[in-house]
Amino acid sequence: MIAFAAGLVVIVGGTAGLLLTHHSTPALRPVAAGVAALPVPTGPIVAPPQSAAAQVARPVSLTIPLIGVKTNLITLGLAAGGAMQVPAASTVAGWFTGSPRPGAVGSSIIVGHVDNKHRAGIFFRLPELKRGDDIYVKRADGTTAEFRVTEVQEYPKDHFPTDTVYGPTPDAELRLITCGGAFDPVTHHYLSNIIVYATQVR
């Protein structure tokens, strides 16, 4: 009798342990809570230029008040092999110089890390953004371009939609890129990219 009961207890305990420590989907990273929103950057906010000849100044910093993002912008190019270069530090974001400048006609690309090996990175809270949220890019001439989020998408990395993300647009748009989705502990890579799409406001 005791053996039977003991056996049942072990089964129940084992099943509980299995269920508690394993998920039907791979472990997803938690979303941070309660970072105080940042103020809007100072300085004149300007509309997109009307003429093709008007040169837009280089971007120097990025602020996303709602999710506490404030970072200088480094410049990024293409790595050997043609993939996007990424910042060496997880605490700064970078503007891809192969894309239009933020506030000029076209799709401007800014990239940042979701985390490093130990802690959250500059774009950790990107998935919290929603349609209508504001993003500010300050430029070298002291002006600021204001963008409004239109959409947040997640794509599997093995089906990254290059044309959709990097292709031409007729308006001044911004695309913020980071990693997301499940993390593969064998390859040490996230399986998805998160893209925030935003359009400059007039």
Next chain:
Amino acid sequence: MLSAASALLIGMPAAAASAASSASAGTGWIRLAHLSPNTPAVDVYLYSFGNSDAKIVLHHVAYGTVSPYEAVPAGDYSVAMRSAGAAASSQPVLSTSVTVKAGHAYTVAGMGPESGLRLQVMNDQLTTPSGKSEVRVIQASLKQQTVKFTCGGQAIVPKATFASVSSYQAIPANTWTMQAIGAGSTATARFKMAAGTVHTMVVLDGADGLEIVNLEDAAGAGQPPVGAVSTGFGGTAGHGPGSPLPWLAVIGAGALIAVGGGLRLRRRGLGRQMNTGV
């Protein structure tokens, strides 16, 4: 955009087709232009189909004006032109319908001489081959009936007649000297044509002869990065699912113990039955 949503759901690559890369579900772009040299200024109205209140009104649009693109929800629209200052309720001089598809851009322009004024709807290209720029020419000069348009000395539109729109051509990315050469006038200008950009060159009658206006229709990464972006190292990923084997072994051991105990219970029960001889 629809194709991006499909990619997410069924894991297939998003088809680029000829649409732009807007992810704003169901948004297209439209711009309005006055390209008739001898037509006075007009008021231009854009109506969403079935709506009598104009979505956009541009006042006193004179020859040579091309508005910036307006983002509009995909759907059916109509464009009307009235004389500048005419009442919004008055009969328009011209009107036409436009169907705006998501991710596509359109130019609706008053073209031709005043006596033969028409509204032309143009589909604007929003894609470029990698490393190149796309260019087309709108010839809106009445004084120079036929214009040869060259880029770097080479004719890209050998014979552009008044009120024509050429097809797009891909040219190498560079800063080019462009010329509009008419019988009585030539215009020369240098423009940077960056990779990944789409341009419309408009040839106009200026105060002193031909003029070229360079419209940048769209821009993107001239040489897009290959593949996805590596922007994470897993520090916030939480512990992944380890092997379930240890837990399964525990459950298995428990099952063996329970079965063993259960069998002994059954044997004892049988034994009692046999002893009492029922």
